[in-house]
Amino acid sequence: MADLQRIKGFADLFSPESDAFSFMEGVARATFAAYGYTELRIPVMEHTELFSRGIGTETDVVQKEMYTFPDRKGRSLTLRPEATAGVMRAYIEAARHNQEPVSKFFTYGPMFRYERPQKGRMRQFHQINCECIGAAEPLADAEVILMLMTFLKGIGLTGLSLEMNSLGCRQCRPAYNNALSAYLAAINPQDLCEDCRRRLSANPLRVLDCKVPACKERTKDAPVIAEHNCPACQEHFLVVLRILQEAGLPRTLNPRLVRGLDYYTRTTFEVVSTTIGAQASVAGGGRYDGLVAQLGGPDVPGVGFACGMERLALMLGQRDAPGLDFYLAVLDAAALETAMTVAQTLRENGKRGEVSFSAKSLKSQMRQASRLKAKQCLLLGGNELASGVVAVKDMESGEQKNVPLKAVAEALGSR
RNA sequence: GCGGACGUAGCUCAGUUGGCAGAGCACCUGGUUGUGGCCCAGGGGGUCGUGGGUUCAAUCCCCAUCGUUCGCCCCA
Numbered sequence: 001m002a003d004l005q006r007i008k009g010f011a012d013l014f015s016p017e018s019d020a021f022s023f024m025e026g027v028a029r030a031t032f033a034a035y036g037y038t039e040l041r042i043p044v045m046e047h048t049e050l051f052s053r054g055i056g057t058e059t060d061v062v063q064k065e066m067y068t069f070p071d072r073k074g075r076s077l078t079l080r081p082e083a084t085a086g087v088m089r090a091y092i093e094a095a096r097h098n099q100e101p102v103s104k105f106f107t108y109g110p111m112f113r114y115e116r117p118q119k120g121r122m123r124q125f126h127q128i129n130c131e132c133i134g135a136a137e138p139l140a141d142a143e144v145i146l147m148l149m150t151f152l153k154g155i156g157l158t159g160l161s162l163e164m165n166s167l168g169c170r171q172c173r174p175a176y177n178n179a180l181s182a183y184l185a186a187i188n189p190q191d192l193c194e195d196c197r198r199r200l201s202a203n204p205l206r207v208l209d210c211k212v213p214a215c216k217e218r219t220k221d222a223p224v225i226a227e228h229n230c231p232a233c234q235e236h237f238l239v240v241l242r243i244l245q246e247a248g249l250p251r252t253l254n255p256r257l258v259r260g261l262d263y264y265t266r267t268t269f270e271v272v273s274t275t276i277g278a279q280a281s282v283a284g285g286g287r288y289d290g291l292v293a294q295l296g297g298p299d300v301p302g303v304g305f306a307c308g309m310e311r312l313a314l315m316l317g318q319r320d321a322p323g324l325d326f327y328l329a330v331l332d333a334a335a336l337e338t339a340m341t342v343a344q345t346l347r348e349n350g351k352r353g354e355v356s357f358s359a360k361s362l363k364s365q366m367r368q369a370s371r372l373k374a375k376q377c378l379l380l381g382g383n384e385l386a387s388g389v390v391a392v393k394d395m396e397s398g399e400q401k402n403v404p405l406k407a408v409a410e411a412l413g414s415r
Numbered sequence: 416g417c418g419g420a421c422g423u424a425g426c427u428c429a430g431u432u433g434g435c436a437g438a439g440c441a442c443c444u445g446g447u448u449g450u451g452g453c454c455c456a457g458g459g460g461g462u463c464g465u466g467g468g469u470u471c472a473a474u475c476c477c478c479a480u481c482g483u484u485c486g487c488c489c490c491a
Contacts, residue, residue: 008482060489064416082491111491116416118485127491195488211488260490270491277485284491308491331449364443366451381449393450400450 009115009123020313021126024155025108028128031151032106035143037130040105042086044112048076054085054295056262058203065113079112082261083129084288084304085295091133092297102134108309120279120311130285131304133292138239141267141287141303145240146247148283148305152271157315160282162249164269165225165257166237167205170290172230173265179223180204191218209258224255233266240267263288267303276314283307323373326353326412329365331381333358339380342390342408349409369395376412 006012013021029039048068055062067079080086087105096103108128115121130147132140145162152160168176181204189197192207196215199206207215208222229237244251251269259268268286276282285305293299326346330339336359343355354372356365362379369377379391389402392411403411 005482065489113490115489116487117483118487121490125491129491278487279490281491306491311491361444362449363445363447363451368451370451377451379449383449391450395451398450 007123009117011122011124017313020316021309024128024309024312024316027154028106028108028151031154032104032130032147035104035147037104037106037147040087040090040107041109042083042090042107044080044110045077046080046086046089048078050085050089050295051078051081054088054263054291055082056203059260059262061113061260065115067112067114081113082111083107083109083127083306084131084261084263084291087129087131087304088133088292088295088297088302091131092292092295097134097298097300100134102132102140104130104132106130118279119277120308120314122310126309127306128309129304129306131302133302134300135303136289136301138236138267139243141236141240142243142247144285144303144305145244145269146249148271148285148307149249152283152307152312155312155316157312159274161272161274162251162269163254163257163272164241164251164267165254166229166233166266167225167258167264167268167286168229168233169265172228172233176223176225176228177204179228180208180225183222184219187218203262205258206260208256209260226253226255236266259284259286263291263294265289269305271307273311273315276311279311281308282311282315323375324353325351325374326376326378327365327369327372327374328353328355328378328380329362329369330356330359331362331365331379332385334382335359335380335385338385338405342378342380342405345409346412349413351409351412378408 048066051066052062057063061081066081068076071077087107091097091103091105106129109126110124111127112124114123117123128151130144132144149162167173181200184200184204184207189200192200192215193210193212196207196210196212199210205225207219208225210216210219226234226237241251254270257268257270259270264286266287266289269284270281271283272280273282274280283305284307285303287301287303289301290299291302326343328339328343328346330336336357339355343353346353353374356368359381360368365379366377374395377393377395379393384390384402387402388405390405390408391400392403392408393400
């Protein structure tokens with residue numbers, strides 16, 4: 001055990017795990033491009049205030065999970081715990097609303113939250129994020145959800161369930177909050193868990209989301225949020241649902257689906273897996289109509305989602321790494337430099353392969369060739385060098401033939 | 416922040432009522448003087464997570480600590 005080790009909750013990803021990540025990034029890039037999204041790369045650190053104002057000071061994320069520390073001049077900086085706030089900051093700072101009516105961005109990269117690590121939950125984790133800013137129409141909500149599901153299907157995942165809810169808007173949420181508060185006031189606080197007692201005053205909505213069985217039982221008859229939404233919100237949600245229905249996308253309504261970040265309004269959704277353990281939610285998102293204004297920008301609406309790449313990777317399964325086209329085995333030290341030249345020529349001809357850096361026994365060379373899953377093993381030793389050829393052995397059939405050094409590229413290409 | 420399980424070779428793990436630290440896989444070499452995946456033999460590799468304590472003696476028992484992991488909570 002080395003005395004210098006990686007930080008708790010931070011992972012090193014070797015192949016094939018790293019391959020799974022770049023695979024997902026590639027599919028994401030292609031999928032989102034088809035919907036007119038462009039990539040936005042934003043910093044991993046921001047001023048702390050961006051997150052406290054954007055995510056909500058009462059949220060667990062802000063209260064106890066952020067990596068926050070002063071820089072050398074004493075300013076409070078925070079490693080981003082999510083991407084949306086940063087995307088909005090960039091949008092505002094570049095005054096994108098003056099350039100285009102609707103902006104569509106995707107971004108991916110590491111996020112940081114100080115939590116106890118477990119399966120599907122790292123302190124440094126990776127999210128793929130999409131944000132559609134400037135469109136208030138329900139079509140935007142539907143498109144974002146369709147795009148997310150298309151992406152998940154694109155990486156080969158099925159059997160996921162899509163849960164949806166509508167949280168109302170700035171107009172109707174207060175009325176619902178009052179109704180909920182009144183309902184909760186009738187409950188003896190002693191019957192609720194400690195967290196919920198705090199939520200009663202801070203953010204009553206979160207009480208609905210509590211997983212403690214006793215709390216669930218106490219609040220099972222709580223007013224349903226969707227029934228208190230204003231007509232405009234109800235109509236909005238209906239249109240979203242109708243479009244998804246039309247597209248043949250199955251979903252379940254979950255009246256208790258309340259997101260943990262304060263900025264969500266109207267449509268919210270979450271994609272849940274049943275196979276990856278306790279941390280089952282692989283993607284989540286929704287509409288955030290007041291967020292940009294709250295961060296000091298123009299009052300423009302938005303909708304988007306984030307999905308957790310580690311959790312997706314858990315479901316992805318093993319993917320076979322592609323083998324090499326050739327492995328150049330060097331049997332004689334005198335042939336090493338010639339071998340490098342041959343290998344380089346092959347690579348310039350589009351072949352992927354490795355060359356042995358030192359002369360080794362044929363046995364270990366052949367072992368290495370099969371370990372690398374090379375299609376062909378080229379043998380170069382004293383005899384070959386003397387007669388100006390290289391032996392080309394097909395690893396599949398075992399057939400072997402001598403090829404002049406200058407014609408190796410053609411010989412490999414013709415097969 | 417809370418609870419459970421676990422830390423022994425590069426990997427997966429045995430182990431001893433406390434007495435010289437083991438196996439399989441992997442790696443290297445040889446059997447086979449230039450033909451792989453099988454077989455056989457040999458070899459390199461370890462402060463038994465770390466620090467204390469008990470003991471003639473601790474990898475083993477006790478305490479602490481760090482780490483890993485699963486769950487709670489939270490979230491993607």
